[in-house]
Amino acid sequence: MSDGQRHRVRLKDAPTEWEVAHGDTILRAALRAGVPFPYECNSGGCGSCRFTPLEGRVEELWPDAPGLSRRDIRKGRKLACQCRPTSDLTIEARLENERPPAPAPRRFQARYLGRDRLTADMAEFHFAPDAAAAFLPGQYAMIAIPGIGERAYSFSGHPAEAGARLSFIIKRTPDGRASNWLFDQLREGDELAMDAPYGLAHLRDTGRDLVLIAGGSGLSPVLSIARAATTDPAFAGRTAHLFYGGRGPADICTPALVRELGGGGAGLLCRNAISDPRQAADWGGPVGMIHELVARELNDLARHDFYFCGPPPMTEAVRRMLMLDHKVPFGQLHYDRFF
Ligand SMILES: Cc1cc2nc3c(=O)[nH]c(=O)nc-3n(C[C@H](O)[C@H](O)[C@H](O)COP(=O)(O)OP(=O)(O)OC[C@H]3O[C@@H](n4cnc5c(N)ncnc54)[C@H](O)[C@@H]3O)c2cc1C
Ligand code: FES
Known part of the structure; x- marks a missing residue:
């Protein structure tokens, strides 16, 4: 029942329903309630959270979001991460089989403490x-x-x-509004509102060795996984292979970060590649796309769990290489595309 501040969302032909507080999207409210609504980016880019409204009204936060195709729009589909209900709602959507991982997302404030420079355009x-x-x-x-x-x-x-302490590796996007604001306007002591945690590409313990692959700021989640797996005794005796790709030698910031990793868990092996052949003379290491280095360096890829993050073309190249060329089961692939 709507009270002006809260609305209920009901799934067609299922007992599932949840309440959406004022200001929340349909997706975030579902995840806070433990409803396994499908999603990936929470940012309007991937299209995983599509649904069809059957009864009731929604407000679309970003009607032109790239996650909807022309066909989706013609069929009346919407993105749950970009919609707020403005009345009680009945929708059609296919849920995931597993409940979203705990903890459930919540809102909080965080005070900026400062940053460590990693490269000319990236900092933690x-x-x-x-x-x-x-x-x-x-x-x-x-x-x-x-x-x-x-x-x-x-x-x-x-x-x-x-x-x-909460840390994030952030890269300046050329002309990007948010990333440039963070680098140029944020001052020590400023408070920002956050809503977390989100994401399904989180570390799982399956007994297999890990392969962590990142390009650019995709290093952020992969470094968190490396920091956790190398200190967790449950991962002792296993190897975490970290592959990092940058354009030139100046982008390769992993050596200093890897030196600081703790012990007691998985052993870490870090390999880097640059993609710009014109900078090869200053480098002396592998040149090429990072997924090519993974395929060259590791045997029997299907024995590993993979975690990879970065720009969509990079994650797509890794996904295709693993699934099509090496027949790695989809359940061993965990990734976030940075739209
Ligand atoms: C799951 C995930 C994790 C990410 N992790 C990181 C990370 O650790 N480090 C990092 O540096 N970057 C990360 N990114 C990318 C980051 O969210 C930003 O897209 C990036 O910083 C560029 O933002 P910008 O505002 O500077 O660029 P802009 O070009 O100004 O904005 C681009 C982004 O803004 C969003 N956007 C544009 N218009 C609208 C609109 N009307 N309404 C709502 N959203 C809109 C879209 O997400 C788009 O990709 C991640 C992205 C995703 C999806
Ligand atoms: S989760 Fe909504 S578009 Fe990606």
């Missing part, structure tokens, strides 16, 4: 949350950028530190 930003925050390695937060809107940024730190 640190914040202190005002209440105990929690996440699984590989998950991300939605950060509200004043006057601009929310953006997804993946946690880079160890989850055990989350109560006191």
Whole structure:
């Protein structure tokens, strides 16, 4: 029942329903209630959260979001991450089989502590949350950028530190509004609103070795996974292979980060490649796409669990290589595309 502030969303032909508080999207309210609504980016880019409204009204936050195709729009489909109900609602959607991982997402404030420079256009930003925050390695937060809107940024730190410190590796996007605001306008002591944790590409313990693959700021979640797996005794005796790709040698910031990783868990092997052949003379290491290096360096890929993050063309190349060329089962692939 609507009370003006809250509306109920009901799934057609299923007993599932949940309440959406004022200001929340259909997707976020579902995840807070433990409803396994399908999603990936929470940002309007991937299209995983499509649904069809059958009864009731919604407000669309980003009607032109790229996650909807022309055909979707013709068929009246919407994105749950970009819709707020304005009345009680009945919808058609296919849920996931598994419940979303705990902890459920919640909103909090976080005070900016400062940042460590990693490259000319990438830094690790640190914040202190005002209440105990929690996440699984590989998950991300939605950060509200004043006057601009929310953006997804993946946690880079160890989850055990989350109560006191939350870190994110952020890259400046040329002409990007949020990323440039974070680099140029954010001052120590400023508070930002966050909503977290989100994301399904989180670390799982299956007994297999891990392969972590990242390009650019995709390093953020992959570093969090490396920080957790190398210190967790449950991963002792296993190997975490970290592959990092940048355009030129100046982008390769992993050596210093890897030196600081703790012990007691998985052993870490880090390999890097650059993609710009014109910079090869200053490098002396592998040149080419990062997924090509993975295929060259590792045997029997299907014996590993894969975690990979970065720009969509990079994640798509990794996914195709693993599934089509090496027959790695889809259940062993965990990835986030940074739309
Ligand atoms: C799951 C996930 C995790 C990510 N993790 C990281 C990370 O750890 N580090 C990092 O540097 N980047 C990360 N990103 C990318 C990040 O969220 C931003 O897209 C990036 O910083 C560029 O934002 P911008 O505002 O600077 O660029 P802009 O070009 O100004 O904005 C681009 C982004 O803004 C969003 N957007 C544009 N218009 C609208 C609109 N009308 N309404 C709502 N949204 C809109 C879209 O998401 C789009 O991709 C992640 C993205 C995703 C999806
Ligand atoms: S989760 Fe809604 S478009 Fe990606």
